[in-house]
């Protein structure tokens with residue numbers, strides 16, 4: 001025999017993860033809460049493609065951001081077009097808003113989404129290269145009440161998941177007042193340039209704001225007493241910011257004024273915020289999501305000047321916290337009846353009995369691959385069903401079914417013809433909804 005070359009099993013791409021069946025209940029729960037919030041606040045679902053023209057992200061996220069400089073999954077397609085897998089969801093959403101003329105609808109247009117994003121990040125930092133974002137965007141209104149409501153939606157999403165958070169909030173000003181601050185900040189960081197990390201040294205001239213959210217501890221110390229944007233806001237921006245905070249007070253949202261929140265994307269203006277866990281514990285990745293206003297983005301991408309604000313949450317990080325804190329989420333499936341069989345003839349009978357039970361909308365489950373009754377009952381027990389219906393050799397001969405109450409082990413024999421109504425009656429007596 002010719003020795004077969006051993007085939008190497010394929011592995012995941014670095015930084016990407018499977019969401020296995022055992023984790024799906026967390027994801028389903030997230031989707032459920034997201035959908036419920038979208039209903040409560042009247043947001044409509046939008047799904048945009050995972051790939052867009054590279055320039056969309058260069059123009060929106062910004063040329064000198066880490067995302068565009070280092071982290072984009074970009075390639076040339078066969079037609080020579082420069083394509084990028086979306087690193088975030090807002091740019092595509094705004095592109096769609098412009099392209100489909102949503103500006104002509106009553107404003108603000110309220111949209112929500114959930115989908116995978118891609119960033120070629122360092123996986124050792126616990127970040128994934130494909131990760132899911134879910135969020136809300138309100139496009140077409142600059143009123144501070146919208147900011148507060150959007151902040152509230154992210155806050156509520158977390159609190160509904162039993163992850164109480166604190167909102168870290170800042171204002172980044174507008175095109176009028178931002179340049180003044182940047183100048184002051186530039187002077188400050190230039191004076192400290194020698195002590196900054198290599199990344200920050202580069203950032204100083206290109207985008208001094210980014211120095212503020214550098215993760216290096218040495219940089220954090222240096223910028224601890226950097227000038228703060230809120231001290232340089234123009235009157236309009238200050239009024240807007242104060243008003244947002246008043247609404248947050250009204251909603252009794254826990255927040256912290258935090259001048260280091262800059263979000264690392266160029267399109268943010270005025271309000272910007274992040275959610276950190278109230279009890280971050282040993283979790284180093286306290287930030288579960290964030291967002292802000294992006295009043296200039298629609299125009300930057302070719303639309304009419306249109307103010308907007310949004311929030312996005314990181315699904316993986318939330319799931320990780322749910323698991324870390326051992327928060328119970330609803331199981332995906334709960335069955336009431338297990339159909340167990342012994343022998344070839346019984347199996348034949350059971351395959352149609354199964355369909356009959358399904359036709360009556362009963363929550364029924366089986367394992368026709370198994371032979372022994374004992375093993376099947378063990379599985380029934382694990383699945384937490386209320387009754388097992390058993391057809392063995394004796395039941396075949398008598399044309400009956402054994403109904404076993406899984407809670408107390410009591411068994412009763414009923415006629416095969418009456419088994420569906422008999423089991424329904426018993427479920428009803430236990431006040432288990434059968435539809």
Ligand SMILES: [Zn+2]
Nearest residue numbers: 174177234237
């Ligand atoms: Zn301003």
Ligand SMILES: [Zn+2]
Nearest residue numbers: 197200214219
């Ligand atoms: Zn740094």
